[in-house]
Amino acid sequence: xxxxxxxxxxxxxxxxxxxxxxxxxxxxxxxxxxxxxxxxxxxxxxxxxxxxxxxxxxxxxxxxxxxxxxxxxxxxxxxxxxxxxxxxxxxxxxxxxxxxxxxxxxxxxxxxxxxxxxxxxxxxxxxxxxxxxxxxxxxxxxxxxxxxxxxxxxxxxxxxxxxxxxxxxxxxxxxxxxxxx
Numbered sequence: 001x002x003x004x005x006x007x008x009x010x011x012x013x014x015x016x017x018x019x020x021x022x023x024x025x026x027x028x029x030x031x032x033x034x035x036x037x038x039x040x041x042x043x044x045x046x047x048x049x050x051x052x053x054x055x056x057x058x059x060x061x062x063x064x065x066x067x068x069x070x071x072x073x074x075x076x077x078x079x080x081x082x083x084x085x086x087x088x089x090x091x092x093x094x095x096x097x098x099x100x101x102x103x104x105x106x107x108x109x110x111x112x113x114x115x116x117x118x119x120x121x122x123x124x125x126x127x128x129x130x131x132x133x134x135x136x137x138x139x140x141x142x143x144x145x146x147x148x149x150x151x152x153x154x155x156x157x158x159x160x161x162x163x164x165x166x167x168x169x170x171x172x173x174x175x176x177x178x179x180x181x
Contacts, residue, residue: 002049004081004180005034006173007062008107009044009074010163018072020044028065034058036180040172044074045165047176055080059109075160077107081177083134088174091167092131093140100167104139106154108162111135120157125150139164 007029012018022039025046029037034048050058059078067073087105097103108114114121114132121132128150129140141148154162165173 001053002051002181003053003055004047004049004177005055005058005078006081006084006177007044007046007048007059008077008079008163008165009046009066010077010160012044012072012074018074020066020070020072020074024070025066028069029062032061032065038176038180040176041169043169045169045173047173047180049180056109075109075163077109077163079107079135081174081181083136084170084174084177086134087136087138087170090133091138092133093129093138096129097140097167099142100171102141102143102145103167104141104145104151104164105167105170106137106139106158106162106164108135108137108158113158113161117154117157120153130154137162 012020022042026037026039029046029048034050036049038047055078059076063076111134114135121130127142128148130150131138139150141151145151
């Protein structure tokens with residue numbers, strides 16, 4: 001059986017630090033035995049298929065290989081195509097988030113971290129909006145991401161245990177994952 005996954009690398013190709021060529025990343029993931037490997041953008045998004053349903057195991061393998069082969073440390077979170085589809089379907093900010101670049105989805109390695117963040121999620125953030133579902137937190141930052149109190153607080157609480165993608169990227173990853181399914 002074929003399983004479709006999306007690997008999200010945290011903090012690569014941001015500024016001059018942690019530079020990784022997408023061709024090298026693609027080759028690395030293929031070298032680990034994964035198939036149908038596709039990268040999206042230059043910010044560490046990899047869609048691939050596996051015969052195993054172990055997303056957490058894939059995350060560990062990819063993270064270790066990046067460090068050993070490319071000499072870059074990056075937290076890797078792997079989500080299934082189903083989890084991406086669920087994030088699309090359960091997006092609570094669809095009606096208010098008018099700018100996809102200011103609408104973020106924060107992906108956690110597991111749902112434990114999201115449960116720990118329950119007080120953060122319940123807090124009133126207007127005009128911003130925050131919600132959680134499974135192992136994702138949705139953030140709507142209408143004024144600015146960099147000046148967003150919600151995003152700043154989430155980053156402080158989650159440290160390196162989270163990676164975010166804007167809504168446009170999530171939709172593109174979903175389309176790539178669906179094409180492989």
